[in-house]
Amino acid sequence: MLKYTIRRILGMIPMLFLISIVVFSLAKLMPGDSLSGEIDPANTDPQYIAEMRDKLGYNDPVHEQYLRWISNFMQGDFGKSTRYKIPASEIIAERMPNTIFLGLMSLLITYVFAFLMGSYAGRKPYTLGDNFISAFNYIGLALPSFIAGVFAIYIFAFNLGWFPSNGSVDISLEQGTLSYWISRFHHVLLPAIVLGALSTASYTQFLRNDIIENTRKDYVRTARAKGTPEHKIYRSHIMRNSIIPVVTFLGIDIGLLVSGAIITETIFTYPGIGQLFLSSVTQRDYPVLMAITMLLSFLTLFGNLIADILYGIVDPRIRLD
C-alpha cells in the first residue's frame, strides 16, 4: 500500500507538470495586461512602465517566464497577489480554513443523510418512506446549487430569519470559545447543505439501489441459509458491501467540493477559496488565480488517489501494489 501510494504520488508529477503548462498558457492568454495590477495605475510615464515591464520580466521569452514561475511555485512561492499586495500563498492560507470547514461540514451532512436515508430506503424499498426519500432525491438532483442557494437565502435567511445569509462567523465572538464555534456552525450550515444537496441525493439513490441489488446476491442467500438473523444480514453482509462504492466517492468529492464551493461561497458571501477564485478572475489577479487552479488540479488528482486507496482498504478484492 505504501509503495503503491508513493508510486501514485510520483505519477502525479508529470500530470501536474502538464497542467502547470496549461495553466500558465491560459494565464498568458487571458485578456488584459496583468501589468495593470502590478504597476501604479496613476503613473503613466511610458519610461516607468517600460522599466517595470522589464523589471517584472514581461519582456522575457515565454519559456523563461514559465520556468521562473514554475520553479518559484515549487519552492512554495506562488507570486504576489496583484490585488492584495501580499504573497498569494498567504491569501490562500487565510481562506483555506473556511473552505475546508465548509467542505467538511458538507461532507458530513452528505454522508450522514445519504447513509440514513439510503439505508432506510434500501431496506424498505417501495414503501411510503422510500417514496418520500425518492421525491426528496429527485428534487435534490434537479435543483442546481445556485438556485437552491438563492431559494435558501430567500426563505431561511430573509423570510424566516433562521440562518445568517453571509459570512463565516460573528466577528464579535472570542475565537475558540463555544459560542464562537456555534456561530461558525450556524454560518456554515446553510451553504454546506446547499453544497452537499446534490451529492446527498445521488449518494442516497446510489446506496438504496446498491442495497437492493446486494439483497439479491447469492452470498445473502448463503447467510440466510446459515441461519443468520435478518438484521445482522443487513448490518454486516449487505451494508458492508454497499458502502464500498459510496466510500470511494469520498476521494472524488474532494476535488468536486472545492469546485462546487465557487458558486456556493459566492452566493453566501462566504470568504473561502471559491469566492477568492472568482474575484481573482474578475480582478485579473493572476498569481492567485494560477495558484488556485493548480491547487484544485492537485486536489483532483489527490482525490483520485484517495479514492483508489480507500477502495483498496474497503474492498479486499482490490490489491494495491
Add this chain to the structure above:
Amino acid sequence: MKKPLLWFAVLVMSMSAFLAACSGGEKSNTDDKKDNAANDSKPQDGGTMTYALDTEFKGLLNWNFYDTDGDDDIIQLFDDPLIDYDENLKAVPNIASWETEDNQNYTFTFKKGVKWHNGEELTVHDWVFALETIASIGGEHQRWSNVNTIEGAKEFNEGKADAISGLEAVDDYTIKIKFDKARVNNLENVWAYPLSRKEFESVAPKDMAASEQVRSKPVGTGPFKVSKVIPGESVELVRNEEYWKGKPHLEKIIVKVIDSSLTTGELKNGTVDMTPFHPTVLPEVEALNNVEVIRYPGLSYYYVGFKLGTYDGKKVNMNIKKYQNIKLRQAMLYAINREEWVAAFFSGLGKPVNRPLPTAHWIAADNGDMPVQYEFDVEKAKALLDEAGYKDTDADGFREDPNGKEFVVKFSHYATGNPTFEARAKALTQYWEEIGLKTKLQMVDVNLYYDQLEKDDPSLEVFFGGWGTGTDPDPLPLWGDDTVWNYPRWVNEEAQKLLEDAVDISVVGTDTEKRKQLYADWQKIFNEEVPALPILELDEVMAVNERVEGVIFDVSGPNSAHEWWVKQ
C-alpha cells in the same frame, strides 16, 4: 486621499459612498443633508453598529498602502488624516494646520496630545517617516507622485541623500516643507498621512504592505481601534477612549462584507445598520420602515466619449474622422432623454450635467452658465443631423453619412456581472435610433475595456465612461493634450491653454477666484464641442438604520465616527 482619479468602472462595481473623498473630519452641517441628530435628545453612549461593505476589502488597512474603497471605508474609522476637506473640497486643518507665503515653502503645526492607538504620541516625525518610506520605495509606490514634489525626495529615492532635504522638523509639533517649485496645488497634492514609527521601525519598507501591522493589527489615531480582522469578511473596531476629539459614543463598530444582493434583506432584518447601496435599489430601501436614506452629492460623473484621435505615448493627435462633426455629437446629446434615463437606471439619484465636472466641486461652473443646455429635444437633434448632412438617402429608416455611405454608431459599454449595464447602454442606443442613427451595441469585459480605451483599440468608437474626481480639481490629467487618460483624444489649443494657465502660479498666483474663472471658460469650450457627452453626475446614498444617530455625510464623506451613536 490623494489619488486624483479613479476609474469609474471600479467605482460602479464597488458603489462605495466614500469614494474619492479623503477623510472624515470635523464637519459643519450643510443644508442638503439629513441630520437626525438634531431631532433627538442627547447622544447615548454604548452599543454596537454594523456597517456593511458591498465589496470585498483587501485588508491593506493603512492609508499609506491601501488602494481600494473597501479598505478606505475601514481606515477612516480608525485613522485621522492631517488635513481635511470641507464640503467645497477646500483644504481645512485637521491635526495639522499650515502657513505659506509663496506656495513653495509651508510650515505645518500639529495639534498636541494626539495619540496613536499604541499609546505613542503623534509627532511630525511620524509624517517624515511616512514620506521617507514612500520615497524609499519610489516609483513602485502608488503615492510616489504625492511625495516626489518635495525638494530632495528624488535624491533620497536615488540614494544620493540620507534624508529628504525639503523636510525640516522644527520640533515635535512643527515641520517645514519645501517643495521643488511653487504650485497652486502643492498642499492638495502632498501626502498628508503619517505612519507610526514605533509600529513600523522594524519592517523594511518593501515588506510593510504585507506586514501584520497593516493587515491584521493596524493602528491609527482615529476614534476607533481595530480589535479583530477576519480577512475578506469582517473587521471589528472598538472605541478609542482617548480619542483626541472626544470619547466616541459607540462602543463597537463591526464592518462586514455582504453580497450586494443581500443589502435590503440585511437592512430589513436589522443585521446591518449602515451601508451604501446601488442606486437602483433606492425604492426598496426607502420602503423599509426602519431605515433612513442619507443622500449627498457625489464626485463622479458619466459621459459618452467619442474616439477622435490616438495617443502616441506623448501627445494626443486628433486624427480619427468619423465623429469629428460637432453637430453630430451635439445631436446625439440632444437625443437622449437624460431625466428619464437617470430616473430609470439610477432611481433619480443623479442630475444631468452639461460639463465634465461634478457640481460639488468648487471649480465647477454653474450649469446655467453653459452656452448649450442640451434639453431633450428630438426635433432639434434631427435638425442638427440634417444640417450636418446625415440624411436617410436609401430610405431604410436610418441616416447615411454626408457621403451617402452607411453610418453605424458603434457603441461600447463595459460589462461586469451587473445586468443593468446592458439595459442602460441599450436604452442609449434606442434614443439614437429614434433620431435615425443606426447603432450597434458592444458589451466589453470591464478588465479589457479600459485597456482597450488606453490603447485606442479601433473596436471602441463611441464609449461609455465615468470619472470620479478627487480633491484636487485639476482637469489637466484628464483632458490635457499629453495624457493617456484623455480617452476621447480631444485637442483644443484654446482649452489646453486655459487648463495650463489655471495651474500656473505665475498666472493665477494664490487667487482661487481667478483660477475658477479659467476653469469656467474651459468648461464652456467643452460644453460646445462635446468631445464627450456629459450625461449625469451621481448623488451618493447611504442607508442608515433609524436607531443610528449623529451620522452626517457631505461630498467629502461622513463626519467623524466618534459623533455617531445608537438609541438603546
Add this chain to the structure above:
Amino acid sequence: MQVTTVKESQLKLKPVKSTSPWALARRKFLRNKLAMASLLFLIIVAILSFLAPYLTTQDIARINIGEMSLAPSGEHWLGTDKSGRDVFTRLLYGGRISLIVGISCTLLVILMGTVIGAMAGYFGGIIDSMLMRFTDFVLTFPFTVFVIVLNAVFFGKLNGLLVLILVISFLSWGSVARIVRSKILAEKENEYIMAAISIGCSPFKVIVKHLLPNVLSTIIVQGTILFATMIVVESGLSYLGFGVPAEIPSWGNMLSSANEPDVLQSKPWIWIPPALAITFTILAINFVGEGLKDALNPRSRR
C-alpha cells in the same frame, strides 16, 4: 451447399410486428406514465421556446423605460424585468438559448466521448493508453475553474455562445469517453463481436454496426444525464456572469438578476420563473432519463 429454388412463400415473408429491442424499449417507455408526462412537458417547453418569435410580438431586446419592474398582470403574465421587458417573453427566448446550449453541448460531448471512448476501447493497446492518458489529463482539470478561465480567455474574441459551447464540451467529454470505453470493453468480450470479426467485418463495421448499437442505450441514458447537467452548467455559469453573453437572454442570465438586491427580495417575479423553469426542466429530463434507463434495460421487468 446448394441453393434451393426460391419458394413463393419465402418471398412473401414479411415481418409481422417488430420485436426489435428498440421496439420493446419504446413500448416499455410508452407505458411509463411519469416519463411520458415529463417528455410531454419537455416537448411543450421546447415547442414554446422555439416558436417564441411566433408566439409573442414583444421585442425581447427593447428597453421600455415606462414599463420597468411591473408585477404580473393581464398584459404581462409574469411581469416585466428591470428593463421593462416582458418576463414571459424572455422566459421563452431564454429557454431557447438554454436548450440550444444544452443540446449542443450534449451532442458534442457525446460525439467526442463516443469517438474517443470507442477507439480506445476497441483498439486497445497503445491507442487505448494514449487516449486514456489524455482523457485523464482533461479530467484532472477542475471543471468549473477551467470553464471560467477558458471563457475569460476567449471572451470577446469569438462569438460568445459558440465559445461557451466549445469550452464546456471540451472539458466534459472525458467521463463519457471513459464510460463508453468501459462499455465497449465489456461488450467486446461478447462472442457476437468475435463472430462479427470472424465473418469478415472490417473494424469500422464492427464498431459502427455491432458495438455502437449495443452501447447506444448507455450513451442515450448518459445523454439525458448530460443534457440536464449541461443546462445546469450553462445557467450556473451565466448566473455567475461567465456564461452566455449578457445581451442574450438565457435562463441563467435571467436568474442572475437575483444578484441584484431589490430583485431577490422584492421582485420575485423576475427570478422565480427562470429558477422554476430550470428546475422543472431538469426534473423532467431526469424522469425521462430514468424512464429510458428502465426501458432500455432488458433485465428490468416493469
Add this chain to the structure above:
Amino acid sequence: MMLNTGTVPQYPLLQVKHLKTYYPVKGGFFRRTIGNVKAVDDLSFEIEKGETLGLVGESGCGKSTAGRSIIRLMNATDGQVLFEGRDITKLNGKSLQAVRQDIQMIFQDPYASLNPMQMVGSIIGEPIKNYRKASGPSIKNEVLDLLNKVGLPDDAYFKYAHEFSGGQRQRIGIARALALKPKLIIADEPVSALDVSVQSQVLNLLKELQKEFNLTFLFIAHDLSVVKHMSDRIGVMYLGSMAEIADRNNLYSQPLHPYTKALISAIPIPDPRWKKERIILKGDVPSPFNPPAGCPFHPRCPEARPECSQLKPALKEVKPGHKVACHLY
C-alpha cells in the same frame, strides 16, 4: 477464393505447429507488462479434411484460446498455423479476410454470440454480404435455406435473437457459421450452455450437417463424453499444451497420460452399477500465469517422477496415431 485445395492434397487441411499465445499481464502504475499468461504454450496438431478433431481439457487449459488463435481472433505469439499448407498467422487485411471465409466458428454462449440488435435474417445474411456482391432477394433465399437446414422456421427471419430459446439460438449461430460454406468449422464449446435434451438436438444437427456438407470440425469442449461422441480423434490439453492425442477409441480404452486417465475416470457415468477405480487428483489446475516448471501436470500427477519437475516432456508418438507428452513413455 485464393486457395485451391484440389492442387495440394499432400497437406492436411489444418496444421498447428508449436503455437504459442500469451496474454500480457499489466501491472504497476505505468501499466507495464509484468508477465505473460501462457494460455497456449507450444501446441501442435493437425486436422485432415472431413474429420473431426476434439479438443478437450478443463477450464483455463487454453483450448478456447487455441481455437481463437487459429481463426485469428487472437494473434499468436509464436508458432505456425498452416491452413491448406499456408501459414496464416502473419496474414493481414484482405488476405486475412479471405482466409476467414474458409474458417468459421460456432461459439459457446448462445446468448452472447448473437447481436441482440440484429434480426436473425441479418445475422445469418451478414457474412454473405461481407464476401459477395449479391442482391437482397438472393441473399434472403440463401438465409431462408440455411434456416431450414438448421431446423428453424421461415418466420425466424424477421425475429430477434431474444425471442428464441438457447437451443434455437445455437442453431442460428450454426447457420451463420455455415453461410460462407467454410472448409473448417471451429466449434468452441457449442453445447456446454445447453440442457441435456437440447444438447442432444444440437449434437445431432452438427453430425447431420457434417455428413451432408462433408465438414471438417475442430470441436472444443470440456465434456469428454460429448467430445468422444462427436470426434474422430481427440486431443487432451493441459495448461496450454497437448498432453495426449489419439484416435477416440484408443484414447478412451487405452489412455496413456496420467492426466487423461484421471480425466476419464472422473467422468460420472449414468449407470449406478458402474463401479470403477476412480483416480482423484489433488488440488486445482495451476494458473497459466505461473505454470510449474517441467511437466505442467507433475504437481498433481499420481505417477510423477523426479525428472517430471525438470523437463517438459515433448509430444511423441508411442503408437501409430497415438501421441503423448509424458516421461513415462
Add this chain to the structure above:
Amino acid sequence: MSNLVHKEASLLEVKNLETAFSIDGAYYNAVDKVSFSIKPGQIVGVVGESGCGKSVLSLSIMQLLPKGNGEIRSGEITFEGVQLNQLSDTEMNRIRGRDISMIFQEPMTSLNPVFTIGYQLQEVLFNHMKISKGDARQKSIALLKSVGISRPEKLVDEYPHQLSGGMRQRVMIAMAIACQPKLLIADEPTTALDVTVQAQILELLKTIQEVNDMSIILITHDLGVIAEMCDEVLVMYAGRIIERSDAESLFYKPMHPYTELLLGAIPKMDEEAGMLSSIEGMVPSLKNMPETGCRFALRCPKVKPECSAVTPLLEEVEEGHSVSCILYETSMPRKGVKP
C-alpha cells in the same frame, strides 16, 4: 445404505407442495403438488433440466424464497415433526444452518467477498452455539481441515477471491456441516466446477455423509452424478415429480417417456457414436404451462389424446418406483383429475 424400508420415520416430509411465482400480478406454480420424503441417512437426487423447479423446491424447503416474489401457496413441509412453512423467520433461523443446511451452485458468488473465510465460517457457529472467539477459530480451522483443505490456518484469514472454485466449494461445505446438520441440501454443487474437481467434491460429500450420517438432497441436472451418488431419485419436469425410484431401477428401467429420452440424450463414453435421442421442443414457460393434462404431453413421442385432458398422478407402479404417466396403469383405480 440404500434403504427403502417404509416403516422408518421420515426426516423430511413434503406434501402437496405448491410454490408459486408472481409474474405481472398473477401467480404461477413453479412447484406443483410435489410430495416426497427423505429418511435419515439417505441421499436423494433431484434431477431435471433447467426450469423444472428443482431449485425452487430446495429454496421452499429452506424457506428462502425471494420475498415478495415467490411464495408457498399450499402444502406441508415437515422436518422432524415440525412444519417448516408455519414457522416464523426467527424460528426458522434456528433450524437453518443447524439442522438443515445448504450449498449452492456458484461457489464464486455464494461467499461474501468482503469477509474472510474465517469470519464467514464462524458466523454459522455464532448463530447456533455459544462459543468463544478463540474456540470458534479453532473449530473453523478443524472444519476446513475436515473438508480436505491442506493449510486451514492460513486460509481462515484469506478472502474468497484468493481461492479457486473448488476450494470455495469446500469452504461452503465446511460451513454447511459446521453444526452437523441432519439434512444437507446441495443445489447443483458441482456444476460450475471442472470434472476433476467435481470428482473431488463428490467424493468429499460422500465421505461426509457417511461420517456424519446425514441425509442429502442432491439437486443436479447431471444424470451421471445422480447415478454415482444417490439412493433414490426424483425426476422433475415442469414443476412436477414425474418419476421416483431407487437409482438402479431408474437407470435400468426408466418408465416415464421423458426419463427414457433424457437417458438416451446423453452421449456415453462406452458406446459407439450414433444418433442421440432428442426431445423436440422445449419446456413451456411458467406462463404458458398447460392448465390440465400431462405437462410433457406436448413433447412426448408416446403421447395419447387423453394426455392433455387427464392430469396423471404420481403412482407407485412397482415397489419403490413411482411414475406419473397414464401409460402405466396401476392396480389402484385412478382417481379423478387434478383440479
